[in-house]
Amino acid sequence: MHSPSPSSLVDLPIRHLNRGDLVPCADLCEDRGWPRDEHRWGLLLSAGTGYGIDAPDGKGLAGTCLTMPYGSDLTAVGMLLVAGRYARRGLARRLMRHVMEAVGDTPLALYATEQGQPLYESLGFSPVSRAERVGGRFGTGGPGNSPSTMASPSRASVTTRPAAADDLQAMVRLDLPVFGTDRTHLLARLPAFSDRLRVAEEHGELVGYAALWPSGHAEVVGPLIARDAATAQALVAALAATTDRPLRADVDARHKELLGWLAERGLEPLSRTTVMTYGIPDLPGDAARRFAPLTVATG
Numbered sequence: 274m275h276s277p278s279p280s281s282l283v284d285l286p287i288r289h290l291n292r293g294d295l296v297p298c299a300d301l302c303e304d305r306g307w308p309r310d311e312h313r314w315g316l317l318l319s320a321g322t323g324y325g326i327d328a329p330d331g332k333g334l335a336g337t338c339l340t341m342p343y344g345s346d347l348t349a350v351g352m353l354l355v356a357g358r359y360a361r362r363g364l365a366r367r368l369m370r371h372v373m374e375a376v377g378d379t380p381l382a383l384y385a386t387e388q389g390q391p392l393y394e395s396l397g398f399s400p401v402s403r404a405e406r407v408g409g410r411f412g413t414g415g416p417g418n419s420p421s422t423m424a425s426p427s428r429a430s431v432t433t434r435p436a437a438a439d440d441l442q443a444m445v446r447l448d449l450p451v452f453g454t455d456r457t458h459l460l461a462r463l464p465a466f467s468d469r470l471r472v473a474e475e476h477g478e479l480v481g482y483a484a485l486w487p488s489g490h491a492e493v494v495g496p497l498i499a500r501d502a503a504t505a506q507a508l509v510a511a512l513a514a515t516t517d518r519p520l521r522a523d524v525d526a527r528h529k530e531l532l533g534w535l536a537e538r539g540l541e542p543l544s545r546t547t548v549m550t551y552g553i554p555d556l557p558g559d560a561a562r563r564f565a566p567l568t569v570a571t572g
Contacts, residue, residue, distance in 0.1 A: 282329070283363040287371050290323030290337065297333040298323070301354050308489030316466050317341070317352065317570055320459050324368060324375075328356060335359045338368040340376065341571045346454035347557060348376045350383040351570025365389075369396055373551070380552035384523070384569035390547055398549040401556060404569070405532055407540040408491060408521035411513040431504050433511040436470040436482065443479040444472065451498050453557025459571060468492065469515050473504045483508040484567070485516065494522040497565035502530040505564045509535070522565045531564055 290298065292315065299309035317323065321341040328335040336359065339352035350372060355364045373381065373396065384404060385393050394400075436444070441464075445457050463470055463484050473481035481499030485492050494512060499505035505528070513520055520540060524532055546569060550556060556572075566572055 283367045285326050287324050287326055290318055290325045292318055298337055300333050301337055301356060304356050305354055310488055316462055320462055336364040336368055338372055339570055340372055343454040343456055345379055348379045348381050349572030350381055365392055382550045382556055382572050384546040385549050386546055393549050398551045400547045401550050402548040403526040404523045404546045404548060405526050406523050406543040407535050408543045409519055409540045411520045412539040431473050431475055431507045433471050433473045433507050436472045440472050444482050447479050448498055451559045451562045469512055471508055471511055473508055480504055481508055483512060485512040491519045491521045492516050494520055495565045496567040499564055505531050506534055523569055524565050528564050
């Protein structure tokens, strides 16, 4: 049986993915050397819209792409994956063009790998910032850092605690100006999706929150929303104290203080991505308080 030619591959139909596609999606991740992450795919396919191309050889999916809508303000694009045996045959461009047509005039944002960036640039995306993926075993980094309380030189101590059901509204209120658009549909899924969900308070006011969720052999910190670096550190330290697995996070590269603190505690650089937008000059919201995304696929 002959392998399909490039021209016939790009003519293959694109369909919507559903929860029945969790295993093929995970297989495709594994094919590209990523963690299988069926757990993450479950969240993405329930809160977002998945697109897929069935492999012409009948073995799972040839390619996927995922959009995470935030009303008409923004759509995040992620999980653009093509099976190794169909790489460099035009499928990634086909999926991206399909997504761009599907969302219409809604601005787009994505995290691009070095390999993917030329494709996105050719489609009109512009780089706006970078993210540093760090990972490793989290150490204390020295005496005096309690995981539940951490002091900033200019502030009283910040207290963190496990999130409760009635914290969701306060989290959404905090998140809206930071992320720049309403993502209630995503935050409402965090308690069930994450292993741990924690909030930071000062004088009874919510000043940050963060989640910890499983991915392969690691635990991912994200989203990480905090008033300042000290609050972000307090949240990470508190979450790290609840697991003995390695940590991973995609930290906005502008947050040098947090990145330096994580490096002191044993987390090493793993990779780097470029944040790119289409239809808007930059991401909405407040980058000073946006330390890490839930996952690069959700923005």
